[in-house]
Amino acid sequence: MLKDKDSAPIVAVKDLARARDFYANKLGLELVRGDDNVLEFKTGKTTLAVYVSDYAGTNKANAVVWDGASDIEAIVADLASRGVTFEHYPDMGMAYKDGIHSSGEFKAVWLKDPDGNILHINSM
Numbered sequence: 001m002l003k004d005k006d007s008a009p010i011v012a013v014k015d016l017a018r019a020r021d022f023y024a025n026k027l028g029l030e031l032v033r034g035d036d037n038v039l040e041f042k043t044g045k046t047t048l049a050v051y052v053s054d055y056a057g058t059n060k061a062n063a064v065v066w067d068g069a070s071d072i073e074a075i076v077a078d079l080a081s082r083g084v085t086f087e088h089y090p091d092m093g094m095a096y097k098d099g100i101h102s103s104g105e106f107k108a109v110w111l112k113d114p115d116g117n118i119l120h121i122n123s124m
Contacts, residue, residue, distance in 0.1 A: 008046045009064040012053035013115045019050050022113050026082045057116030068121040072107050075121060076100055079111070086111050087118070 013019040020039055023029050029041035029048065039050045048064060068075050076086070076099045086099030087110040094101040094108070101108045109121040 006046065008049060010049040010051065011063050011113065011117050012056040012058075013050055013113070013117070014052065014054070014056040015114070016050070016052050018114050023048070023050060026084050027079065027119075028082070059117065061118065062110075062120040063117040065120040065122065068107070068109070068123045070123065072100065072109065072121060072123040073098075076109055084111055 011019075016034075016036070016039060020031065020034070023039070023041050024031055029043055031039060032042050032047060033040045037052050041048045041050065043066070080086075080099060088096055089101065089110065090096070092101060094103045096102075099109055099111075101110075105124075107123045111119050111121075113119060
């Protein structure tokens with residue numbers, strides 16, 4: 001049954017106002033609805049839900065992934081101009097330049113939101 005249903009990412013945060021600023025102004029996502037507990041941002045054909053939780057930022061793995069396709073360099077440049085910083089994982093054995101890890105044609109970027117949730121952009 002679930003194979004026919006849409007899914008969407010959901011991210012826990014501690015401070016909804018700080019999260020609203022980051023996801024709307026730093027990442028450039030459009031807020032489509034929100035209240036005192038949950039914000040919903042448009043991202044491609046889906047939405048990203050951001051909600052308040054005491055457990056925010058405790059995940060040590062990717063929370064959200066976007067397919068940056070051939071636009072990954074432009075996306076990273078835009079995010080950097082908005083003050084976003086990128087993670088560098090030297091132990092992955094990939095080349096790293098201007099926030100982008102690469103291995104052959106594959107490119108990947110990791111960044112964190114203010115609560116430490118790991119966000120990922122790749123191109124395949």
